[in-house]
Amino acid sequence: MAGKSYLQIGAMCMGIAGSAINMDFFEDYLGMRCESVDEVEVLRRIEQEIYDKEEYEKALNWVKQNCPEGFDKNPDYAKKTREEKDADWEFSVKCACIIKDLLNGNPNLPRGCEEESLGHNAIAGGFQGQRQWTDRYPNTDFAEAVLNTSFDWNGPREPYVFSTENDTLNGASMLLLKLLTNRSQMFADVRTCWSGASVERVTGYELTGKAKEADGFIHLINSGACCLDACGEVRDEHGEAVIKPFYEMRDQDIDACLKATQWCEADLGYFRGGGYSSRFLTRAEMPATMARLNIVKGIGPVLQLVEGWTVQLPDDVSHKIWKRTDYTWPCTWFAPRVTGNGAFKNAYSVMNNWGANHGAISYGHIGADLITLCSMLRIPVCMHNVDDELIFRPASWNAFGMDKEGADYRACAAYGPLYRKA
Numbered sequence: 001m002a003g004k005s006y007l008q009i010g011a012m013c014m015g016i017a018g019s020a021i022n023m024d025f026f027e028d029y030l031g032m033r034c035e036s037v038d039e040v041e042v043l044r045r046i047e048q049e050i051y052d053k054e055e056y057e058k059a060l061n062w063v064k065q066n067c068p069e070g071f072d073k074n075p076d077y078a079k080k081t082r083e084e085k086d087a088d089w090e091f092s093v094k095c096a097c098i099i100k101d102l103l104n105g106n107p108n109l110p111r112g113c114e115e116e117s118l119g120h121n122a123i124a125g126g127f128q129g130q131r132q133w134t135d136r137y138p139n140t141d142f143a144e145a146v147l148n149t150s151f152d153w154n155g156p157r158e159p160y161v162f163s164t165e166n167d168t169l170n171g172a173s174m175l176l177l178k179l180l181t182n183r184s185q186m187f188a189d190v191r192t193c194w195s196g197a198s199v200e201r202v203t204g205y206e207l208t209g210k211a212k213e214a215d216g217f218i219h220l221i222n223s224g225a226c227c228l229d230a231c232g233e234v235r236d237e238h239g240e241a242v243i244k245p246f247y248e249m250r251d252q253d254i255d256a257c258l259k260a261t262q263w264c265e266a267d268l269g270y271f272r273g274g275g276y277s278s279r280f281l282t283r284a285e286m287p288a289t290m291a292r293l294n295i296v297k298g299i300g301p302v303l304q305l306v307e308g309w310t311v312q313l314p315d316d317v318s319h320k321i322w323k324r325t326d327y328t329w330p331c332t333w334f335a336p337r338v339t340g341n342g343a344f345k346n347a348y349s350v351m352n353n354w355g356a357n358h359g360a361i362s363y364g365h366i367g368a369d370l371i372t373l374c375s376m377l378r379i380p381v382c383m384h385n386v387d388d389e390l391i392f393r394p395a396s397w398n399a400f401g402m403d404k405e406g407a408d409y410r411a412c413a414a415y416g417p418l419y420r421k422a
Contacts, residue, residue, distance in 0.1 A: 001179060002031030002419065007103055007120045008166050010039045010128025018169035018294075018356060019128065025301055029377055030172065031419035035120045037102065039133050045098045050116055052097060052108040055153075060093045062153035067142075070262030070279050073328055078268050085265065088138045088274045096143035096152075099127065103160065124175045126163035129224075139266055139275030140164075144225035148174075149257070150184045156249035159184040164224030165358075169293045173303070173360035177291060180369050182245040184227035186361035188220035188332065190290075191325055193351040202324075205317045210285065210309045210335040216347035217311055220290075220332040220361060221325055223266070223277045230332060230361075231260040232284030232310065241284030243363035264328035281318055282332040286310045287365045290334065293379070294355040299409075300417075303374050304383035306350050307365045308336035334361070337385055344385045353383060368392070378412040381405075 006026055013019040026032045045051055072079055080088070101109065105119025127140050146152050147160040161178055163171030164187055174185040195216040196207045211217045229243045233256040236242040244253060263276040291305040311333045313321075322331045336350045343353040367386040374381050375393040388404065393411075400407035400414070 001123060001175065004123035005033040005035045005121050006168060006171065007122035007125035008034070008036045008128070008168065009042065009099065009102065009125065010133070010166055011036070013128045013130050013165040013167070016165055016167055018167040018358065019126070019165055021166075021168045022295055025295060026168075026172070028417035028420040029301055029379060032123070033121075035122065037120075039128060041102070042095060042098050043137075045101075045116070046091070046094050050098075050109060050113050051094060051101065052106055055108070056094060056097050059097060059153040060090060063089060063093055066258045067261075067263050069276070070264035070328065072265040074265065074268050080265070080268075080274060084274075089276070091138050092140070092142040092276060095138075095140050096146055099125075099140070099143050099162070100147065100160070103162075124161035124163070124171045126166035126168060126171050128166045130165060133273070134275070135272045137273040139224070139271045139273065139277075141224045141266070141275050141277045142263065144187075145228060145278045148184055148187065148225050148227040150227070150229055150244070150246040150249050151254045151257075156246060156254065158246050159227060161185065162225055163187060164222060167358050169295065169356070170358040170360050173291045173293045176370065176373060177289070177360055177362035177366070180366055180373065181362055181364060182247065183243050183363050184229040184246065186220065186227060186230045186332070187222060187225035188359055188361060189222045189357055190218055190351060190354050190359045191221050191357070192219040193217075193348045194219065194321060195346075195348060199317070199321070203317045203320045205314065209311065211311045211313075211333070214308070214335040214338045214347040217333045217335045218347055218351050219321070219325060220334050220359070221329050222358075223271075223326065223329045226278065226330045226332075228257040228261050228278060228280070230282060230330070231257055231280040232282040232286060233257060233260045241286050243286070267326065267328065277328055278330050279328055280330050281315075281322070282310050283312050283315075284310060285312055286363060288334060288361055288363060289366050289370065290359045290361045291370060292354065292356055292359050299380075301379050302382040303370070303379050304353075304355060305367050305370055305381070306336045306344070306383070306385055307367045308334055311335045332361075339385060343383050375408070375412070376418065378415050378417050380409040380412045
């Protein structure tokens, strides 16, 4: 991470605080540079054909063979023609290739484009999109989803960390989770909380299992950057649903993810320029950890996390609830592990204490590792549901008081950011 960069393409999106990049945070706490290019650079490279044409053709053919279109929710009078949709696919694939080139460079760009071929040495990035771009051009949902996934037209590969709406803090959260696990990370809106009573009122279904224990679940859904790995169709050697480390992905795993995913035309009342969103339903119970970095004025960065599980509901129940948001976007239900007290009283209290409308979600219960990492980076943890006996922090934290949370804040403030230069 140290010595790499975060590349923002565009700038602040719709007033989202996390998309206003905080250079001091990235430089002092993560040891990273911040680099920025305007979205017009993507358009320039499309218009002037500054991309790897061989890779583009390979990617487009892969899309035609493996990315079936889902339904088009738009009214007939507003729907795009087949020719317009095909052009949008070509545009979307070019965006994916170009964004990848911007992040890490590409030696196969046309002659005379030596500067463009260098890239930005980025380990993470984000794309503004809304609304100036998406009011005119196809959104970059396809590019964001594929970049965050552990494979593409070239087969299995290390996933990128790429944040929709250029939410830099969610991108940084995803980066920490990815570096701890070597797995693709979910980017999702922490969109809605459904209590057990509300589910029963709307669908007639009484929750069971993890969702019942939490008295509900949180709907994780976003049009853009969710990795396809999160569909829950990949299995480990025991037949359990899993998001595998990228180096364990096999052809059958890729096929399972692709077969579970459709690509729906964007809601043209929302994304006026069109585009394609991945659409799948996570039909599996998997251990998961959701995390979020926030910056508090006067304190600095703080991290919150919650361990829990993705939950599987009967399909008819899922579809009734799913339609209450956007039925064309990828859908995952998340039940936190609750304690009956405070921020973890139930699913609603977790969402009510969440610091933003976005979350980064990793496979596995990795909260203890994340807390240790945060102590190394001097980032206090303001909310977690990890058992105390599983937590390791440096022994010197004991000198800052007996209340573990307060001691964490005081120790991080006293030691200061790991990479801050004197």
